[in-house]
Amino acid sequence: METVAFFYFAAVIVLTAVLVVAFRNPIYSVIALLVMFFHVAGLFVTLHAEFLAAVQIVVYAGAILVLYLFVVMLLNLKQDDSYQRQVGWGIGLGIVGLAEMIYLVLSAQVGNSPAIGTAALQASASPKVAAIVTRGNTEAIGYMLYTKYLFPFEVASLILLVAMIGAILLAKKGVLGMKEP
Amino acid sequence: MVPLSYYMVLSAIVFLTGFVGVLIRRNIIILLLSIELMLNATNINFVAFSHYLNDVSGQVFVFFTLTVAAAEVAVGLAIIIALYRGKATVNVEDLNLMKW
Numbered sequence: 370m371e372t373v374a375f376f377y378f379a380a381v382i383v384l385t386a387v388l389v390v391a392f393r394n395p396i397y398s399v400i401a402l403l404v405m406f407f408h409v410a411g412l413f414v415t416l417h418a419e420f421l422a423a424v425q426i427v428v429y430a431g432a433i434l435v436l437y438l439f440v441v442m443l444l445n446l447k448q449d450d451s452y453q454r455q456v457g458w459g460i461g462l463g464i465v466g467l468a469e470m471i472y473l474v475l476s477a478q479v480g481n482s483p484a485i486g487t488a489a490l491q492a493s494a495s496p497k498v499a500a501i502v503t504r505g506n507t508e509a510i511g512y513m514l515y516t517k518y519l520f521p522f523e524v525a526s527l528i529l530l531v532a533m534i535g536a537i538l539l540a541k542k543g544v545l546g547m548k549e550p
Numbered sequence: 551m552v553p554l555s556y557y558m559v560l561s562a563i564v565f566l567t568g569f570v571g572v573l574i575r576r577n578i579i580i581l582l583l584s585i586e587l588m589l590n591a592t593n594i595n596f597v598a599f600s601h602y603l604n605d606v607s608g609q610v611f612v613f614f615t616l617t618v619a620a621a622e623v624a625v626g627l628a629i630i631i632a633l634y635r636g637k638a639t640v641n642v643e644d645l646n647l648m649k650w
Contacts, residue, residue, distance in 0.1 A: 389587060437623070453576055528618065
């Protein structure tokens with residue numbers, strides 16, 4: 370059951386990821402990315418990361434992609450957007466990189482399978498963390514976020530503040546020394 | 551139980567799709583979408599390792615990745631709008647000047 374779910378989600382994720390790059394019309398690309406985000410959220414649910422699945426749908430599908438659609442429609446783009454001239458080089462580099470990564474993953478698994486085996490990994494996890502996991506996904510993430518990762522959490526809020534100020538300033542008219550049309 | 555390496559291969563495929571997209575597309579909005587693909591590939595890896603290691607830290611890092619992605623989208627789209635006002639194009643081959 371879990372294997373079937375994984376292969377369904379993986380197939381749709383790969384297909385829509387390729388479609389995002391392949392579509393000529395930016396609106397179709399954004400819709401394909403929307404489908405991909407929903408299936409990544411499904412994959413997170415099968416991995417027992419329910420909080421992140423919800424956040425994935427709310428933040429990515431609800432906020433980020435709506436922003437993309439808004440800008441694509443605001444700019445009213447023409448559809449004659451073609452690929453770069455070096456498209457063959459790009460795809461060739463991607464295939465070489467993919468072969469390299471698959472080779473690395475397979476050789477690591479064959480070489481020292483006990484280190485990658487899940488039993489050894491779960492045994493090495495600290496008992497305190499395991500006790501947190503049994504309490505529930507959202508509680509565990511909140512606990513980690515406000516104890517061990519408190520300072521990165523504050524830095525993340527600062528990043529959001531800087532991004533908000535930057536976006537407001539950049540999107541204003543007459544910024545960057547440009548003349549008013 | 552799905553082996554961990556399957557998740558790593560899936561993540562590699564999605565990441566390289568985004569990489570190829572950055573290389574071959576000329577529309578700057580699709581370039582940003584390809585960066586989103588790469589960030590999501592790392593998220594899949596983080597969550598898979600978090601599940602198999604039985605450690606919540608990976609999911610906390612996905613949370614931070616999400617923050618950075620949101621900030622990147624806000625600033626990137628603002629830059630695109632500012633560029634479009636100045637040059638009336640989103641083709642990266644036309645955006646080759648430091649100043650205009």
